[in-house]
Amino acid sequence: MMTNRPQVESILLSDASIGIRYRVLQVTAKGIIRQRMLDMGLVPGVRLVVIRFAPLGDPIEIRINRFFMSLRKEEAKYVFVEAMGPCPHRHPRRFKRHFHGRF
Amino acid sequence: MADSKTIFVALAGNPNSGKTSIFNCMAGANQKVGNFSGVTVEKVEGTLKHKGYTIRLVDLPGTYSLSPYSPEEKVARDFILFQKPDMVINIVDATNLERNLVLTTQLMDLEVELLVVMNMIDEVEKQKTHIDFEQFERLFGAHVIPVSAVTKFGIPDLLDHIVDIKSGKIETKKYKHHYTEKTENYILQLINIIKQRDSWKGVPTRWMAIKLIEQDPDVLAMIQSSPCREAVNEVLNSVSEDILKFDQMETDVYLAEERVAFIHGALKETVRNAEEEAETFTEKIDNILLHRFFGMPIFLLIMYGIFQLTFQLGEYPMQWINSLFQLLTQFLDGIIPASIAKSILLDGIIAGVGGVLIFLPNILILFLCLSLLEATGYMARVAFVIDKLMHRIGLHGKSFIPMITGFGCTVPALMAVRTLRNRGDRITTMMVVPFFSCGAKLPVYTLIISAFFMPAAAGNVLFGIYLFGIVIALISAKLIKSTAFKGESEPFVMELPPYRKPSALIMLKQTWMRAMMYIKKAGTIILLASVILWFAVSFPKNPEIHNKYETLRLQKGANIVQLDHHEKAEQLPYSVAGRIGIFLEPISRPLGFDWRLNIALINGLAAKEIVVSSMGTIFAVGNDEGNINSLAESLRNDPLYSKAVGLSFMVFVLLYIPCIASVAVFSRESNSIKWALFFVVYSLTVAWIFSFLVYQTASLFGL
Numbered sequence: 027m028m029t030n031r032p033q034v035e036s037i038l039l040s041d042a043s044i045g046i047r048y049r050v051l052q053v054t055a056k057g058i059i060r061q062r063m064l065d066m067g068l069v070p071g072v073r074l075v076v077i078r079f080a081p082l083g084d085p086i087e088i089r090i091n092r093f094f095m096s097l098r099k100e101e102a103k104y105v106f107v108e109a110m111g112p113c114p115h116r117h118p119r120r121f122k123r124h125f126h127g128r129f
Numbered sequence: 130m131a132d133s134k135t136i137f138v139a140l141a142g143n144p145n146s147g148k149t150s151i152f153n154c155m156a157g158a159n160q161k162v163g164n165f166s167g168v169t170v171e172k173v174e175g176t177l178k179h180k181g182y183t184i185r186l187v188d189l190p191g192t193y194s195l196s197p198y199s200p201e202e203k204v205a206r207d208f209i210l211f212q213k214p215d216m217v218i219n220i221v222d223a224t225n226l227e228r229n230l231v232l233t234t235q236l237m238d239l240e241v242e243l244l245v246v247m248n249m250i251d252e253v254e255k256q257k258t259h260i261d262f263e264q265f266e267r268l269f270g271a272h273v274i275p276v277s278a279v280t281k282f283g284i285p286d287l288l289d290h291i292v293d294i295k296s297g298k299i300e301t302k303k304y305k306h307h308y309t310e311k312t313e314n315y316i317l318q319l320i321n322i323i324k325q326r327d328s329w330k331g332v333p334t335r336w337m338a339i340k341l342i343e344q345d346p347d348v349l350a351m352i353q354s355s356p357c358r359e360a361v362n363e364v365l366n367s368v369s370e371d372i373l374k375f376d377q378m379e380t381d382v383y384l385a386e387e388r389v390a391f392i393h394g395a396l397k398e399t400v401r402n403a404e405e406e407a408e409t410f411t412e413k414i415d416n417i418l419l420h421r422f423f424g425m426p427i428f429l430l431i432m433y434g435i436f437q438l439t440f441q442l443g444e445y446p447m448q449w450i451n452s453l454f455q456l457l458t459q460f461l462d463g464i465i466p467a468s469i470a471k472s473i474l475l476d477g478i479i480a481g482v483g484g485v486l487i488f489l490p491n492i493l494i495l496f497l498c499l500s501l502l503e504a505t506g507y508m509a510r511v512a513f514v515i516d517k518l519m520h521r522i523g524l525h526g527k528s529f530i531p532m533i534t535g536f537g538c539t540v541p542a543l544m545a546v547r548t549l550r551n552r553g554d555r556i557t558t559m560m561v562v563p564f565f566s567c568g569a570k571l572p573v574y575t576l577i578i579s580a581f582f583m584p585a586a587a588g589n590v591l592f593g594i595y596l597f598g599i600v601i602a603l604i605s606a607k608l609i610k611s612t613a614f615k616g617e618s619e620p621f622v623m624e625l626p627p628y629r630k631p632s633a634l635i636m637l638k639q640t641w642m643r644a645m646m647y648i649k650k651a652g653t654i655i656l657l658a659s660v661i662l663w664f665a666v667s668f669p670k671n672p673e674i675h676n677k678y679e680t681l682r683l684q685k686g687a688n689i690v691q692l693d694h695h696e697k698a699e700q701l702p703y704s705v706a707g708r709i710g711i712f713l714e715p716i717s718r719p720l721g722f723d724w725r726l727n728i729a730l731i732n733g734l735a736a737k738e739i740v741v742s743s744m745g746t747i748f749a750v751g752n753d754e755g756n757i758n759s760l761a762e763s764l765r766n767d768p769l770y771s772k773a774v775g776l777s778f779m780v781f782v783l784l785y786i787p788c789i790a791s792v793a794v795f796s797r798e799s800n801s802i803k804w805a806l807f808f809v810v811y812s813l814t815v816a817w818i819f820s821f822l823v824y825q826t827a828s829l830f831g832l
Contacts, residue, residue, distance in 0.1 A: 053382055058198040062622035064385035065193040067228050070378065071386060077412065081424035082517040085621050087415075091227040094411070094625040096513050098520065101622055 035109065040086070040102035042076045048107035049073050055104035066095050068105065075113045135183045136295045139212075141205060141236060142220035143229050144191035145506070145626040147248040149173075149635060150278035151220055152188045155288065162642050164800075165204045179288045182295065187214070193228075193624075195235045197347045199550060209239055210332055216242035216294060218287075223247040223260065223275070224627075226400065230392045231385075233269065237306040240333045242294060243271040244301075246287060250275040261399040268395045272301060279632075305335065308387050315342060315368045319361060326357040342368055343381040411506075411627040418510060428514045431507070432533060439495045440537040440568065446490035454483040472667065473660070481659030484736060485652040488540045488790065492647055495534060495541045496640040499548065504631030508548065509623065516621055522603050523610030525549060525619045528558040532602070535565030539787040543794045544647065553614030556799055560609055560808060563787045564602035566595050569737035573782045576741050580761040581775035590779075598783050601815065647794070654793035662735050662789070665705040666728075666743075674699050697746050706731050720781065720820040721774035721828075730781065736788045773827035777820040784816035 036051050050072045053063055067090055068074075077087040077094065085098045142148040156175025165172045173188040189208060190201035197203050209217060219236050221229035226247075236243055247253075253260065262273050274290055276283030293299040307313060319338035323329070329337060329351065340348040341361060352361050372383045418427055458475050465471045502508040512526030519526050527549050534542035542562045549555045574594055578587045610618075678696040681687055701707040702724065710727035717727050725747045732743035741760075748763045764770055786792060786809055796805035 052378070059620040059622060060381070061194070061196045061198045062620050064382060065196065065231060066622060066624070067231060067389050068622075069382060069386040069389050072389065078415070078419060079421070080513050080517065081419065081421050081428075082514070084517045084520075085513060087419070087513070087625060089412075091225075093225045093228050094627075096509075096621060096623060096625050098516070098621045101620060 036106045037109070038103050039076075039088075039097075039105035039107050040099040042086075042102075042107060042109075044076050044078060045113055047073060047075050047110040047113045049110050050105060050107055052106040053104060054106070055101065059101050059104065063097075063101075063105070066090070068095075073110065074107070134181065135185060136291055137185050137187075137212075137215045138291060139187050139189055139209060139214040139217050140220060141189045141209070141217055141232065142191060143193055143222065143232060143624075145624065146191065146220050146222040146229060147278045148188065148191055148220045150632060151246065151248060151276065151284075151287075152186060153635060153638070154278055154281060154284045155184075156186050160638075160642075162646065165208070170201055170204045177288075180292050182292050184288070184291060187212075192232065194232055195239075197345060200552065201550065203347075209236075209241060211330065213331070214241070216244055216291065218244045218246055218291075219271075220246045220248050223249050223253045224256065224258075226396055227389075227392060228624075230395075231388055233271075234306045234388045234391065237269070237271070238333075238336045238339050240305070240335065242301055244287075244290060244294070245269065245271045245273045246283075247273060247275045248278055250282065251277040251280050256402075259401040265395070265399045268398065270301070270305075272299065306388070306391065308339075308384065311371070312342070312384065312387065315364060318364050322357050322360045322364065323352070323355075326355050339384065341365060343384055344369075344379075409627070414628055415510070415625075418507070419513065424514055428511065432511075432530075435495070435498045435502075435530075436533060436537060438498060439491055439534070439541070443490040443494050447487055450483065450486050450490070454479060454486075473663070476667070477660040477663035478656070480663070481656040484659055484790065485648065485655045488538065489644060489648070491538050492541045492544065493640055493644055495537075495545065496643050497636060499530070499545060500636040500639045501631055503548070504629070504636055506626040506628045509625050512621075512623075513625065520621075522606045523618065524557060524606055525551065525554050525621070528554060531558050531562055532565055535562040535567060537568055539563050539565075539567050539791045540647075540794050543791060543798055544643065546798060549619070551619035553610065554619050556801075556804055557606055557609045557614060559795055559799060559804075560811065561602040561606045563791060563812060564598045564605065564784060566598045566783055567737065567787055569788075570782055573733075573737060573740045574779055576744070576761055577764075577775045577779050580764040581770075581772045594779055594783055597780070601784065601819070605811075605815070654796075655790045658789040658793070659735055662706075662732070665709070666701075666732065668704060670700050671703040674703075694746070698748070701728060701747060716817075719824070720817065721771075721777045721824045722781075723769055726774075726778060730785070733782065734786060734789055736790070737782065740782065771828075772832040773824050776827050776832070777824035780823050781816045781820040784812060784819060786812050 039048070042048055050068060050070050052070060053060060053068060055063055063069075072090055075089045077089050079086055080096075085096045086102055087094055087096045089095075140148055140152055152173065152175065156177055159177060160173055160175045163172050163174070164170060170190050175186045175188070177184050177186070187208070189205040192199075192202045192205050195202055195206040195209075197206070208214075217236055217239075219233050221233060233243075233245060247260070260275075262275065265273050272290060272294075274283055274287050276287055278284075290299065294301060308316065316335065316338045319341055320334045323337060324334045332351075337348050337351070341352065342365065344365075352358055369380050372378060372380050376383055378386070418424060420427075458479055461471075461475060461479070465474070499508075502511065508527070511530065514526070515529045516526030519528055528546075530548065531542045531545040534545050539562055542565070543559050546555050546558050546562070549558060574591055578590050582590055674696065678692055678699075682689055682692050702711060706728055707724065709731060710724040713727050714722075714724050717723070722730070725744075728747060729740050729744045733740040744764075745760055748760060764775075792805055792809060795808050796802055799805060
């Protein structure tokens with residue numbers, strides 16, 4: 027079904043890195059999570075930047091346009107994004123891996 | 130319909146759009162708080178007069194959209210659809226139009242008389258952003274009024290507009306939000322089908338058609354019982370097939386994308402921004418407050434601060450209230466002749482009123498702190514920081530605050546649950562809050578520990594009890610959430626609002642209104658229950674014992690106070706409470722409790738502090754502070770009691786119903802007698818089971 031979409035490097039938002047700009051490709055969440063995402067303007071085509079992870083490693087904070095929102099990693103798994111390069115005002119940070127599911 | 134001089138206005142807008150501030154600017158002090166019928170969503174109404182018109186304002190709950198997925202959104206949407214306000218004022222945060230306008234496009238779909246109020250216009254000017262209002266009005270077909278709730282700029286203009294629209298001086302264009310041609314075609318097809326069949330209670334058919342394409346469950350349900358069902362389904366099938374095939378998305382995502390694209394395009398035409406992606410002030414603060422190392426300690430410090438403020442600072446006014454009531458009792462004691470009426474007044478009613486008011490300092494301080502967190506924007510960060518842990522037991526980060534508040538007092542903790550959006554989360558959190566051992570239970574533990582344990586072990590036993598409560602709470606939360614509210618998890622997809630300077634006036638007002646609500650609703654139940662409990666402990670009396678003490682009292686040099694104590698103790702088994710205590714012995718015996726401990730526990734329903742003083746009465750040592758030691762001694766020397774009984778008693782006190790006040794507040798906050806009853810049954814059952822296990826195990830080890 028997804029064959030006629032041009033091939034791009036699509037990753038899950040839950041695997042995204044801090045300080046990189048992404049473009050939303052697809053939202054596969056269901057029910058209320060999906061509704062909230064759509065209400066917040068998290069729709070295909072929108073650009074976002076991952077700002078930070080919570081001190082315990084989850085949830086994630088992202089920036090869309092001029093506002094900040096948060097979502098859990100398990101919710102971010104329902105969002106496919108493609109990387110658009112580093113965000114000019116933020117330094118890409120590499121420490122993220124250390125936090126993966128650790129507490 | 131209301132008369133022509135009354136204008137019925139609903140206020141809609143995103144959370145954090147400053148809706149409440151604007152409402153306050155408009156309505157002033159003329160406000161009334163209630164609930165929307167059938168749900169625990171707060172409804173604030175206000176009225177004002179302007180240019181000979183009466184404007185009736187209803188503040189709808191803050192929502193991001195009008196989907197049927199949360200009670201707030203459903204309330205807002207049903208209100209607009211079925212109460213049919215004369216106009217809807219949509220308050221948008223001008224500094225964040227991309228997201229705020231999503232709701233605006235949905236309101237346009239509802240074809241209401243729409244007035245868009247752009248709040249925080251002063252901040253926009255500071256950011257050197259320029260908004261072309263004329264072009265904006267052309268695109269959205271609604272009048273736009275720039276205002277600032279902070280500087281009060283634009284409020285008179287807004288009021289003028291409301292009146293002018295009503296009087297027909299201005300006509301709004303009521304533009305429809307146009308979707309793509311493909312979508313519009315399908316919308317038209319659907320309108321043609323459904324408008325033939327029914328009047329749909331005046332619900333706009335265009336809106337219905339759009340919602341049908343989005344697969345909105347409520348509107349689908351409306352159609353299900355109609356004969357046009359099949360024709361509608363046929364169109365819907367071809368829409369979803371079409372959109373899936375050519376755009377690779379589901380219909381609701383497709384429409385949401387269309388809205389966002391429309392807004393994006395409109396803003397390109399109307400707004401000239403300064404630099405977009407620079408770090409904002411909020412981001413800079415969050416770099417510290419949400420720092421990966423310091424974020425957690427800062428968070429804990431803030432929580433600790435709130436806890437200390439609420440319960441340490443609250444301690445002083447509580448003492449004043451306490452001594453005030455003591456003075457009042459002493460005063461009335463002196464001037465009213467002894468009678469049953471006097472006893473009802475002093476020990477029943479005045480004690481009951483005192484029992485209601487004593488919580489007020491805690492509630493006021495806690496709610497002031499909570500509205501400060503909410504108003505500054507840190508509340509969302511609280512949830513952000515702690516969500517990972519709370520999510521493990523199926524709850525949302527926001528449940529953390531009510532839980533730790535439970536260590537102070539269950540009543541304000543239950544009220545703090547209001548900050549949660551999801552009903553399942555609210556009920557679950559309320560069910561487990563009482564297991565976080567409240568301050569009033571501490572004297573009971575102290576008494577029991579000093580009676581049965583070595584001083585060296587005291588700290589460990591106490592710590593063990595608190596820890597045990599937490600464990601039970603966490604297990605219960607997991608259990609309730611995964612059974613009664615299975616799959617009903619509140620998503621964490623939420624805004625982290627920008628930090629703002631809070632408005633002291635709004636905070637004070639909110640706190641005051643909540644406190645009044647507590648006094649009015651919970652207060653009456655607490656008062657009534659205290660009086661009933663007083664009757665149960667005092668009546669009926671055995672006349673023989675009474676006569677015996679009457680003659681003793683008449684003897685020369687009799688110690689009246691001591692005789693009164695002894696009579697009370699001897700009369701107890703004959704009172705209703707005493708009889709219940711004796712009646713309950715068969716089920717309390719496996720826990721090691723005799724009828725005397727049962728009475729103490731029944732008394733504890735009024736408040737846990739009373740357990741100790743009522744034991745003083747039961748064991749006839751008086752209930753002064755100084756007698757704690759002699760009370761501990763009589764417990765220790767009683768052949769019926771042992772370490773095992775002590776442990777079992779502490780566990781029971783920890784887990785059973787905290788107090789009548791908490792049940793009253795539970796029932797009010799959950800808006801469900803059924804859940805309040807379940808709360809009572811559940812805590813009693815859990816208490817019985819664990820006391821049983823503790824007593825039997827401890828006895829086995831010969832404690």
